[in-house]
Amino acid sequence: MEDIKAYIESGILELYVLGDVTQEEKSQVEAMISEYPVVKAELDEIERSMEAYALENAIEPSEELRGKILNSLLTNFGDDDTFPTKKEPAKKHNVIAFPAPKANSFYKYAFAACLALLILSVAALVDMYNQLNTANTQLVALSSSNQHFSSTVKFMDHQLGIYRDTSFKVIKLKGTAKHSSALMLVAFSPIKKQVMIDMADLQLPQNDNAHQYQLWALVGGKPVSLGVFDKTASDSADMKQMQSIAQAQAFAVTLEPKGGSVNPTMDQMMVIGSF
Amino acid sequence: MTRKGKISLTEDELVFSLRNREKIAIEALYDMYSSSLYGVISRIIVDTAAAEDVLQETFVKIWHSFSSYSTEKGRLFTWMVNIARNLAIDKLRSKDFKNQNKNQELENNVTFIDEQRNTVYKPELLGIKDLVQTLKPEQKSILELVYFKGYTHVEAADELGIPLGTIKTRLRMAIVELRKHFN
Numbered sequence: 001m002e003d004i005k006a007y008i009e010s011g012i013l014e015l016y017v018l019g020d021v022t023q024e025e026k027s028q029v030e031a032m033i034s035e036y037p038v039v040k041a042e043l044d045e046i047e048r049s050m051e052a053y054a055l056e057n058a059i060e061p062s063e064e065l066r067g068k069i070l071n072s073l074l075t076n077f078g079d080d081d082t083f084p085t086k087k088e089p090a091k092k093h094n095v096i097a098f099p100a101p102k103a104n105s106f107y108k109y110a111f112a113a114c115l116a117l118l119i120l121s122v123a124a125l126v127d128m129y130n131q132l133n134t135a136n137t138q139l140v141a142l143s144s145s146n147q148h149f150s151s152t153v154k155f156m157d158h159q160l161g162i163y164r165d166t167s168f169k170v171i172k173l174k175g176t177a178k179h180s181s182a183l184m185l186v187a188f189s190p191i192k193k194q195v196m197i198d199m200a201d202l203q204l205p206q207n208d209n210a211h212q213y214q215l216w217a218l219v220g221g222k223p224v225s226l227g228v229f230d231k232t233a234s235d236s237a238d239m240k241q242m243q244s245i246a247q248a249q250a251f252a253v254t255l256e257p258k259g260g261s262v263n264p265t266m267d268q269m270m271v272i273g274s275f
Numbered sequence: 276m277t278r279k280g281k282i283s284l285t286e287d288e289l290v291f292s293l294r295n296r297e298k299i300a301i302e303a304l305y306d307m308y309s310s311s312l313y314g315v316i317s318r319i320i321v322d323t324a325a326a327e328d329v330l331q332e333t334f335v336k337i338w339h340s341f342s343s344y345s346t347e348k349g350r351l352f353t354w355m356v357n358i359a360r361n362l363a364i365d366k367l368r369s370k371d372f373k374n375q376n377k378n379q380e381l382e383n384n385v386t387f388i389d390e391q392r393n394t395v396y397k398p399e400l401l402g403i404k405d406l407v408q409t410l411k412p413e414q415k416s417i418l419e420l421v422y423f424k425g426y427t428h429v430e431a432a433d434e435l436g437i438p439l440g441t442i443k444t445r446l447r448m449a450i451v452e453l454r455k456h457f458n
Contacts, residue, residue: 018446030347047350049454060313072335073338
């Protein structure tokens with residue numbers, strides 16, 4: 001009891017009422033007042049006297065301030081979650097969704113859709129353009145191969161015509177002793193004065209760049225040049241028309257320097273054949 | 276807002292209706308305590324507009340932090356007056372308020388200084404002066420500092436040049452004196 005009296009007289013309760021205590025002291029005072037009714041009564045006395053003192057010292061604030069402060073507190077009611085809204089429950093149900101955001105998002109989506117469509121269209125267009133290009137290329141290739149084919153057919157027709165033509169005689173030129181494997185065919189029409197050599201059946205060694213084969217016709221024992229030709233690596237289906245001549249007893253081919261010679265080099269004779 | 280007269284409730288009723296967040300509780304709270312609280316605030320802050328701001332802040336804070344008040348820990352007014360005093364002191368020490376005071380216009384200086392020095396006659400302070408005079412001068416000065424100016428007892432001891440123990444005793448005696456007076 002002595003302790004409690006001393007505690008009361010220490011002045012701590014007064015400081016507690018004045019809010020001039022540390023957190024620790026505060027908890028201590030609160031523990032004391034909850035434990036000892038005497039302390040609680042003392043505290044209550046102090047509080048009442050200070051409250052009365054404050055009331056004695058009261059200053060009435062201006063009349064306008066009452067409205068202002070109450071209004072500010074009442075305005076806060078709307079934002080106050082803890083305040084019961086039982087007086088205006090209908091208001092909550094009266095809230096109508098503002099339609100603007102909906103329209104807003106419609107245009108947003110429409111714009112996005114348009115953009116997507118545009119990108120898709122451009123992509124499709126590019127693809128179509130590429131396909132068209134490919135098709136055009138193929139068409140060109142096809143038409144050129146077609147052209148080649150038709151010209152080949154025309155040429156073959158012509159060649160076939162030569163063999164069918166009874167005026168043409170086909171002479172087999174056989175290899176000389178040096179070149180026994182060499183062989184070629186010459187078609188000669190004295191009436192049309194045409195000499196053709198069959199490039200497809202040309203069985204001669206390949207000539208180099210410095211030399212060419214030269215076809216000779218023996219007319220009355222003398223050689224007459226009928227022009228030069230090449231034996232290339234790739235076989236040709238052509239029949240090559242040589243220079244014209246009205247008559248000949250025999251044909252021969254020699255290997256001559258490029259461009260041909262005036263007289264045949266006899267030791268370079270590849271093939272020879274006569275009627 | 277029309278006024279039909281001040282609303283008054285018992286402290287228990289008031290606490291109960293404040294807990295239930297009833298609208299009438301705010302009006303009752305204001306009518307019952309605004310002048311007492313304003314009395315304390317306006318002794319710390321002389322400027323009327325600033326004191327009124329603090330009174331408003333005080334009520335907002337009381338309303339929003341009411342859940343932290345417990346009757347176990349003391350009377351409602353004790354809790355509220357501490358909120359008011361702390362807000363007033365915060366305001367007094369705030370940068371804005373200090374700057375505002377430095378930037379007083381020249382022509383207002385005379386009245387401002389008058390207000391600061393409290394030489395203006397305020398009829399509402401008449402009763403207090405009498406009352407405070409029933410206290411001994413040393414009790415009066417300590418109450419002035421701690422209760423009205425918001426000094427801590429440590430600051431008051433420093434200001435008056437008295438040991439801490441003496442300050443506590445004087446403060447207690449002053450309040451004992453008040454208790455005699457009011458009871």
